[in-house]
Amino acid sequence: MSTYEAKGVADDPVLQWVTFRLDNESYGINVMQVQEVLRYSEIAPVPGAPTYVLGIINLRGNVVTVIDTRLRFGLSQTETSDQTRIVIIETENQVVGILVDSVAEVVYLRQSEIETTPNVGNDETAKFIQGVCHKNDELLILVDLEKMMSDEEWAELNDF
Amino acid sequence: MSVSGPPKSVKVDVVVQDYMDSLLADLFPEIQDEAEVLAVTTVPEVTTQTVVKEKEEATSSAVAMTQPLSPPPDAPQPLKQPQNTIELASTPVEEVIAQVAEVASPIKLSIEAPEVVSPKIIAPEIVAATELIEERAYPSAPVWAQQAFDVLLFDVCGLKLAVCMESLGRIIKIEQELNQLIGRPAWFMGAYSENEQSLYVVDTAKFIMPEKGYDLAEQGFEFIIQLQRSNWSLACKEVYSTVRLLPDQVKWRSSEGKRPWLAGTVIEHMCALIHVDSLVDLLKSENA
Numbered sequence A: 001m002s003t004y005e006a007k008g009v010a011d012d013p014v015l016q017w018v019t020f021r022l023d024n025e026s027y028g029i030n031v032m033q034v035q036e037v038l039r040y041s042e043i044a045p046v047p048g049a050p051t052y053v054l055g056i057i058n059l060r061g062n063v064v065t066v067i068d069t070r071l072r073f074g075l076s077q078t079e080t081s082d083q084t085r086i087v088i089i090e091t092e093n094q095v096v097g098i099l100v101d102s103v104a105e106v107v108y109l110r111q112s113e114i115e116t117t118p119n120v121g122n123d124e125t126a127k128f129i130q131g132v133c134h135k136n137d138e139l140l141i142l143v144d145l146e147k148m149m150s151d152e153e154w155a156e157l158n159d160f
Numbered sequence B: 001m002s003v004s005g006p007p008k009s010v011k012v013d014v015v016v017q018d019y020m021d022s023l024l025a026d027l028f029p030e031i032q033d034e035a036e037v038l039a040v041t042t043v044p045e046v047t048t049q050t051v052v053k054e055k056e057e058a059t060s061s062a063v064a065m066t067q068p069l070s071p072p073p074d075a076p077q078p079l080k081q082p083q084n085t086i087e088l089a090s091t092p093v094e095e096v097i098a099q100v101a102e103v104a105s106p107i108k109l110s111i112e113a114p115e116v117v118s119p120k121i122i123a124p125e126i127v128a129a130t131e132l133i134e135e136r137a138y139p140s141a142p143v144w145a146q147q148a149f150d151v152l153l154f155d156v157c158g159l160k161l162a163v164c165m166e167s168l169g170r171i172i173k174i175e176q177e178l179n180q181l182i183g184r185p186a187w188f189m190g191a192y193s194e195n196e197q198s199l200y201v202v203d204t205a206k207f208i209m210p211e212k213g214y215d216l217a218e219q220g221f222e223f224i225i226q227l228q229r230s231n232w233s234l235a236c237k238e239v240y241s242t243v244r245l246l247p248d249q250v251k252w253r254s255s256e257g258k259r260p261w262l263a264g265t266v267i268e269h270m271c272a273l274i275h276v277d278s279l280v281d282l283l284k285s286e287n288a
Helices: A003-011 A124-128 A151-158 B010-027 B034-065 B093-117 B119-135 B204-208 B276-287
Strands: A014-022 A025-030 A034-039 A053-059 A062-067 A085-091 A094-100 A102-110 A129-135 A138-143 B149-156 B159-164 B168-173 B188-194 B197-202 B223-227 B232-236 B238-245 B262-266 B271-274
Touching: A014 A085, A014 A094, A014 A138, A025 A102, A053 A094, A085 A102, A094 A151, A102 A129, A124 A129, A129 B197, A138 B188, B010 B262, B149 B204, B149 B223, B149 B232, B159 B204, B159 B238, B197 B223, B204 B232, B223 B238, B223 B276, B232 B276
Parallel strands: A025 A138, A062 A094, B159 B271, B197 B232
Antiparallel strands: A014 A025, A014 A102, A034 A085, A053 A062, A085 A094, A129 A138, B149 B159, B149 B238, B168 B223, B188 B197, B223 B232, B262 B271
16 A cells, blocks of 8 residues: 555545434444444333433343434334334443434445535534435435433433 | 416415515615605715725825835935945044944834835725726626626515526436435425535525415425535426526615525516525525
């Protein structure tokens, strides 16, 4: 590899993203934040929990809180299906699950391929989007998981 | 591209007429009585003349300042003159110091000279600005509208809008659904992917006349019009033909109002002319 190519790779790193679908849109999350993907299993509701918390699951003896991603993203509710998955993620030093319609694949993206999106409006959910990218003739919306919840909300999840 | 006009109904006509009236009111808030009109129209002329006069005075004074300075009568003689040369071998120390002090003064004068010369650079700019004000035949019109210009007419919920052809990127017929981006305002319809590029689509009706309650997503739209070469585009139901307009066919907005995207209205075509540059700036500022 030439010096110029090596410099180019360093300036423009390739990142891997796990893609999932929600309400007919494709989203991506950084693969480094994904621990595993589970089939949908019964989620035990927690009395008094915030509305965006669906409940908890038992993951090999550990309690994991599952977040209602549709509700968090301001999308309409839907029934679960065979494709429904719980993606176990680790962020803000916490392990949580996010419920998604389906999980598709892992894609490789160069940093330079990611476009920023217009930051219009005052809705907090707009901050969840880190950028967008065109992959396989469709638009992939990249999610910044750490901004999915405020510091207070992450702390609140710790109490479960 | 459709060339037929929109279906006319009495309700739409009334709403559009109301909206056009409000646009005109926004363009000319001063039209309340003739006395006010006279007062408002004469003040800017006086101001302009005053400004031009002041600038001309500034120019003449600036030019005057560029004249070479003649040394004051009591200024010391320049260093090059033979009588100021120092003869070290035969002169006492006190005389040498006195001669050095005498010689130092002209050198100081030559250092200050560039500060006096600097207005030379400013003067042409003042002259150019004065000429620009004098040359613009339609002061309220943008630079691109000082001569005849082509506009594209299109329909949004019965309201006819026009955009200058020079400010357009592409006109795209929608062939696929928009991607929805979460957390965006109601007027943000989504992203349209075209040739690996994302165009962000604005619900034109909701953005420019939110008070009317129109929803292009519900009513349907077939085209998006890219603004300049930006990522922003306007959704519309129908695109009409292009027409050539002369600057005096447009009632140009006379002041900054609540609709910065509005350049003026064209009574002949009953349409609002969009100031694309301002609209893009507005969208970008919402973006900031």
